[in-house]
Amino acid sequence: xxxxxxxxxxxxxxxxxxxxxxxxxxxxxxxxxxxxxxxxxxxxxxxxxxxxxxxxxxxxxxxxxxxxxxxxxxxxxxxxxxxxxxxxxxxxxxxxxxxxxxxxxxxxxxxxxxxxxxxxxxxxxxxxxxxxxxxxxxxxxx
Numbered sequence: 723x724x725x726x727x728x729x730x731x732x733x734x735x736x737x738x739x740x741x742x743x744x745x746x747x748x749x750x751x752x753x754x755x756x757x758x759x760x761x762x763x764x765x766x767x768x769x770x771x772x773x774x775x776x777x778x779x780x781x782x783x784x785x786x787x788x789x790x791x792x793x794x795x796x797x798x799x800x801x802x803x804x805x806x807x808x809x810x811x812x813x814x815x816x817x818x819x820x821x822x823x824x825x826x827x828x829x830x831x832x833x834x835x836x837x838x839x840x841x842x843x844x845x846x847x848x849x850x851x852x853x854x855x856x857x858x859x860x861x862x863x864x
Contacts (some may be wrong), residue, residue: 723840724783724839727838728740730835730837736829736836737795738822738828739786740785741782741784744820747781748779748781750779752777752778752852753775753818753826754773754775754807755776755804755840757771757772758799759799762829762833764827764859765802766858766862767857767858771810774855775855776841776842776853777845784819784820784821785826785828795825795828798831800829801827803827804824804825805817819839838859842860
C-alpha cells in the first residue's frame with residue numbers, strides 16, 4: 723500500500739514504477755476503484771466490476787510501465803484495480819494521477835505479491851471517513 727507499493731515495484735516484485743503525479747502535486751482525496759479481479763486473497767470480498775471508494779494520499783502515485791510490459795501485464799490478467807468514476811467507467815477524468823491505463827494496483831508475476839497505491843486501510847471504519855469499502859482488502863490479512 724502506497725510507499726509499500728513503491729518498494730514492491732522498485733524491488734522488481736511487481737512490474738512498472740510509481741512516479742510523480744501528472745499534476746506534480748500531492749493529492750489527498752477519495753477515489754473510486756474498479757475491481758478487475760475478484761479471485762485473489764486481496765479482492766475475494768468483492769465481485770469483478772465492483773466499484774469501491776478509498777482515499778489516496780500521495781505525491782508519487784502515478785503508475786508507469788512500458789508498452790511491452792503493459793501488454794504482458796494485461797495479457798496475464800494481473801491488474802487488480804483501476805481508477806474509475808462512481809459508475810465504474812475507466813476514464814481520463816477518473817484518473818487522479820495520470821497512471822498508465824488507470825492502473826491503481828497490480829499483481830506480481832507469480833501472483834503472490836500485490837501492490838496498491840490508494841489507502842484501503844483509511845476506509846475501514848465509519849469514524850475514519852465516508853466509506854468502509856477498503857475493509858474487504860484488509861480481510862486478506864485476518
